[in-house]
Amino acid sequence: MVKLEVIGRENIPKEGPFIAAANHLSNLDPPLLMSQLPRVPRVMAKRELWRFPIAAAFFNWVEAIPIKREGYDRRALREAEEVLASGRPFGIFPEGTRSRTGKLQPGLPGVGMLAIRSKVPVVPIAFIGTNQVFKGRKFHPRTRIKMIIGKPISPEEIQQLGNAKAVTDYIMSRIAQMLPPDMRGVYSEEKFEKESERDLSSREEQSNV
Template identity: 40%
Template structure:
């Protein structure tokens, strides 16, 4: 059993009794090939929640500062996270993400870039569209429906892979692709 699997099981045992997860749509999740999970962002707990509810191991970008903190600098890479420099275009992080997707891995992304203050879905950054177009991966929308309140049910809803064929054929820009992804997340939130 890997460190990732041990931590995933431990975090599940800690969080599930408190938030009583209701997970929908796992039948839509591809069993193989690259997958880009695009989820809304309402809490600092969203990355672990996506990580423990996904049927496959998930990679995340994490702010570079975390990789310099004691204990975390050892653990975070073993939890499939890789550093990204914030506030600038980090070409190494972009290449790493595209490489992961093309090699058949799963990457989690929060297109809003930061947590929503009011719980409503915000505008997505173009990075989601960029990875969707360049990563040759399935794009799975995900809605985390809270609130995160102890002993209240927390819903995690995965949608069907988004068909990007038409957008790829006409070489749509990253902003347009991100807008389509955000529409799919909103549809899952409204369902």
């Protein structure tokens, strides 16, 4: 059967709310996120999944929050803030959709905005191998899956970063550090450094106008 290895459970805060932010490879990721954390988080899921009766029943049962993938879904983010304010953890996949290549895609700024506004720790999580379980529409029972839980990013670190994009990029870079080099995608060290340099230059030019 599929073998799951979970590394870093000790990094999960023992009490209080937190954001669990993970890369997204497979439809297996949300159930794994909810089942393997000591306290079950609520999660976001694309609203299109509610079109399918079985999926809708599951996501209603776990109280998932439907989110629009296009644009900025203020309603979903407000509901996520309310979950965190109630003291419950919240799970989010910052890429917004599954990676078809297995490589990290750019994170959307919603996770950065949520982290800034909620002032709670963010726990970066890396999934490895979940996209191999049903590869080619076939079940591969001997797949090895890893779920790596990183050290929390403190609210103080988040506030120092200043804006949603910077916070999102930092969260994604922390996830990337736990992935093999060939899965880091746009957050591989060389690519990320070049992107950061371009972003910094752009901000400097704007400040000089």
